[in-house]
Amino acid sequence: MKILRIDSSVRIQNSKTRMLTDYFLEQLKNHKKYSLKSRDVGIHPPNFPTDEFIKANYTSEKNRTQEMKNILTLSDILIDELTNSDKIIIASPMYNFSISATLKAYIDNIVRVGRTFELDENGAMKGLLSGKKALVITSRGAMSYKNGEILESFDFQENYLRALLNFIGITNITFVNTEAQDFGTEDLKNSNFEQSKKQLSELAKIW
Ligand SMILES: Cc1cc2nc3c(=O)[nH]c(=O)nc-3n(C[C@H](O)[C@H](O)[C@H](O)COP(=O)(O)O)c2cc1C
Known part of the structure; x- marks a missing residue:
């Protein structure tokens, strides 16, 4: 099993998405061999x-100049x-109710016609x-983004990533969202973090 791990937090120390992804991969070792x-x-x-990137992208492969290829x-x-890769883990911090600009830059590089999606003659x-x-591990500073909660309509992270992954053909997606990492009480922060660890260790048995 080949795993691709994509980190996107700009935080190096104390990044919750990095820590939870490390934890999941450790747990997974107990159940599966993977590279x-x-x-x-x-x-x-x-x-x-x-502008140059777009021109190169929309030029057919056989007509690309060496500069375009570069x-x-x-x-x-x-x-x-x-x-x-067989499986993809995306570690995604919530920034301003969506994904980090660095992850968006990555997405703008990998969503390409003929490589990750195609259109038929009817435009489908x-x-x-x-x-x-795919497994998406998110962390949020605030809380109440779940179904029916007060900030549900502010969550442009999960819906966006789910739609994007579906668009490039990846439909088997699990989200593990951790809330209250910056603005909750210490207890709330820790219990949300521990809850995500529990979810991840269960998931490691079947992923
Ligand atoms: C630039 C920036 C924007 C953020 N925007 C939000 C936000 O809109 N909603 C939220 O709940 N938390 C927000 N946070 C808090 C992060 O989601 C939280 O710190 C999370 O743990 C980040 O993941 P990381 O620990 O892996 O870096 C923001 C943090 C930063 C640095």
Whole structure:
């Protein structure tokens, strides 16, 4: 089993998403053999798309100049990492009710026609990464983002990532969301964190 781990917190120490992802991978070792490829877009963010990037992307492969190929090099590497993996773990902090800009830059590099999705002649879209599983580990400073709670409509993180992964063909997705990591009481913070660890150790038995 080949796992791709994508970190996207800009925090290096005391990052909850990094800690929970480390914890999950440790737990998983007790149940499965796996190889791991890590991609840290929090610390090493890919470039935002540019005019040149878009032109290169929309030029067919056989017509691309060497310069265009060079512009797409990192994007190609990132997509190869995804296609070569069976399972993907995304560690995603909530920033301003959505994902980090670094994760968005990564997404803008990997969502490419002909590589991760395609359109048929009727304009219907098809994701090309089917058959893979994803686990998304999120952390939020505040609480009350769950179904029916006061901040539910502010959660543009889970819905967005679910839609995006579906779009590129990944439909088997588990979310483990940890709340109250900055604004709750110490007790609430710790109990939410421990609850996520429990969920992750159960998931490790079957993932
Ligand atoms: C730039 C920034 C924006 C944030 N925006 C939100 C937010 O909109 N809602 C929220 O609940 N927490 C927010 N937080 C808190 C983080 O979600 C929280 O610290 C989380 O633990 C970050 O993940 P990490 O610990 O892996 O870095 C924000 C933190 C930062 C640094």
